[in-house]
Amino acid sequence: MELPLELIWNSLPIILEGALRTLEITLIAISLGFILGLFAGLARLSKKRVVRLLATCYIDFLRGTPLLVQIFMVYFGLPQLLGSFQTFMMDTFHIAQIWESTHINPFVAAIISTSLNSGAYIAEIFRAGVQSIERGQMEAARSLGMTHVQAMRFVILPQAFKRIIPPLGNEFIAMLKDTSLLSVIGFEEMARKGQLIIAQTYKPFHIWLTVAFIYLIMTFAISRLVDYMERRLKAGDDRR
Amino acid sequence: MIVVKNLHKYFDKLEVLRGIDCHVSEQEVVVVIGPSGSGKSTFLRCLNLLEEPTSGEIFIEGTSITAKETNINILRQEMGMVFQRFNLFPHKTALENITLAPVQVKRLSRSEANEIGHSLLAKVGLRDKADVYPDQLSGGQLQRVAIARALAMKPKVMLFDEPTSALDPEMVGEVLAVMKNLAREGMTMVVVTHEMGFAREVGDRVLFMDEGKIVEEGTPEQIFGNPRNERTRSFLSKIL
Numbered sequence: 511m512e513l514p515l516e517l518i519w520n521s522l523p524i525i526l527e528g529a530l531r532t533l534e535i536t537l538i539a540i541s542l543g544f545i546l547g548l549f550a551g552l553a554r555l556s557k558k559r560v561v562r563l564l565a566t567c568y569i570d571f572l573r574g575t576p577l578l579v580q581i582f583m584v585y586f587g588l589p590q591l592l593g594s595f596q597t598f599m600m601d602t603f604h605i606a607q608i609w610e611s612t613h614i615n616p617f618v619a620a621i622i623s624t625s626l627n628s629g630a631y632i633a634e635i636f637r638a639g640v641q642s643i644e645r646g647q648m649e650a651a652r653s654l655g656m657t658h659v660q661a662m663r664f665v666i667l668p669q670a671f672k673r674i675i676p677p678l679g680n681e682f683i684a685m686l687k688d689t690s691l692l693s694v695i696g697f698e699e700m701a702r703k704g705q706l707i708i709a710q711t712y713k714p715f716h717i718w719l720t721v722a723f724i725y726l727i728m729t730f731a732i733s734r735l736v737d738y739m740e741r742r743l744k745a746g747d748d749r750r
Numbered sequence: 751m752i753v754v755k756n757l758h759k760y761f762d763k764l765e766v767l768r769g770i771d772c773h774v775s776e777q778e779v780v781v782v783i784g785p786s787g788s789g790k791s792t793f794l795r796c797l798n799l800l801e802e803p804t805s806g807e808i809f810i811e812g813t814s815i816t817a818k819e820t821n822i823n824i825l826r827q828e829m830g831m832v833f834q835r836f837n838l839f840p841h842k843t844a845l846e847n848i849t850l851a852p853v854q855v856k857r858l859s860r861s862e863a864n865e866i867g868h869s870l871l872a873k874v875g876l877r878d879k880a881d882v883y884p885d886q887l888s889g890g891q892l893q894r895v896a897i898a899r900a901l902a903m904k905p906k907v908m909l910f911d912e913p914t915s916a917l918d919p920e921m922v923g924e925v926l927a928v929m930k931n932l933a934r935e936g937m938t939m940v941v942v943t944h945e946m947g948f949a950r951e952v953g954d955r956v957l958f959m960d961e962g963k964i965v966e967e968g969t970p971e972q973i974f975g976n977p978r979n980e981r982t983r984s985f986l987s988k989i990l
């Protein structure tokens with residue numbers, strides 16, 4: 511079989527445009543997920559049972575259900591919920607319409623669903639990282655009169671952060687691949703771009719192969735980058 | 751200075767402290783000895799509330815620390831603690847280890863804190879190690895930095911939990927020398943240690959603990975020279 515190089519070449523700009531969006535949504539998901547994960551991970555270790563329970567519910571629900579279903583819940587489910595809420599408010603309190611339309615645009619739905627999802631995974635990464643720090647570190651910090659929050663901030667988290675870089679890298683790669691699921695709500699990341707090109711060119715094999723190859727380049731580059739960061743931190747430790 | 755009344759501590763069903771009564775006067779050096787598992791560490795850790803007493807009362811300068819209103823973070827600033835395993839912060843230099851709490855807890859300016867830090871490093875004989883990270887220090891040096899770190903909060907009492915047990919024999923002396931100096935300067939100290947030389951030289955009183963109780967107490971001469979209790983005698987015969 512001959513490779514239709516010209517077709518691939520011509521599709522490349524559109525696919526790469528999709529690749530950029532893939533990268534963009536992944537970066538957003540991981541960044542917001544990082545913040546969410548930090549708080550959820552710490553909440554999971556809280557002494558207060560209610561806090562722990564809430565965090566556990568969030569983490570287990572998002573890790574225990576498919577991202578695809580979560581995307582659907584946000585994109586299709588949330589508008590319905592907002593609509594019902596609006597109707598309820600209008601009927602009960604006789605207020606004006608709150609939203610013109612409860613439709614959520616795919617980009618917003620993509621951000622919400624992927625961030626919530628990665629937040630749950632990153633929470634577990636943070637929890638494990640914090641738990642891997644010797645108990646004596648917290649005790650030493652507390653014995654000096656630091657509050658729990660100060661001890662976390664200045665003693666525990668800086669050490670934990672170094673240790674969680676590899677699993678964070680893995681989460682980044684996993685999320686980068688999983689964002690392809692966003693194609694189902696019409697968010698135009700790389701897989702969606704691939705579908706759109708195929709609809710016009712009827713060359714699924716070549717286009718999907720190209721798309722796959724670009725995913726591979728991206729994940730490979732990221733895993734190299736993470737290795738490099740890990741080595742540099744190790745080297746930093748050795749120097750000391 | 752410190753008064754302990756009928757202190758009990760349970761870990762779940764296990765009764766580790768079975769009614770401790772004792773007092774420590776200002777400028778006194780009290781040495782606690784006893785077999786492994788007898789509750790020495792737990793007793794010490796109750797004094798700065800790293801462990802929460804199950805029942806009983808502890809007064810520091812007349813203030814009950816077990817009362818609900820007591821601010822434990824302020825209490826802990828007055829009670830310096832030195833751990834068997836040093837527990838220095840590995841991501842901070844020797845100087846930063848010492849200055850972290852004064853800056854964050856006492857809100858000293860960095861230059862004030864550095865000044866204190868440098869003078870404490872000089873005091874423990876580590877003037878030239880200010881910018882060195884813990885993994886470049888020997889055990890004896892680590893423990894001396896840890897002592898300096900505790901002193902930086904200007905505590906009224908220093909608690910030592912087997913400060914030389916994790917050290918190679920040739921490094922024990924340098925740590926004990928620092929502790930002897932402290933004792934001579936009039937620091938109130940509670941020291942869990944089996945260094946009999948130290949107990950004899952600077953100890954004002956020795957407490958012998960066994961199975962969660964203070965079984966015998968007296969001057970070092972009495973306890974080491976002429977122990978009355980059978981268990982004290984058999985313990986001393988094993989370690990001397």
Ligand SMILES: Nc1ncnc2c1ncn2[C@@H]1O[C@H](COP(=O)(O)OP(=O)(O)O)[C@@H](O)[C@H]1O
Nearest residue numbers: 761764766784785786787788789790791792793
């Ligand atoms: N956090 C804990 N949880 C459960 N048991 C503990 C804990 N800390 C200490 N113990 C138990 O309490 C007893 C006394 O321990 P410890 O105070 O460390 O004795 P010592 O310092 O004299 O060796 C031991 O049996 C130990 O296993």
Ligand SMILES: [Mg+2]
Nearest residue numbers: 790791792912
């Ligand atoms: Mg002990």
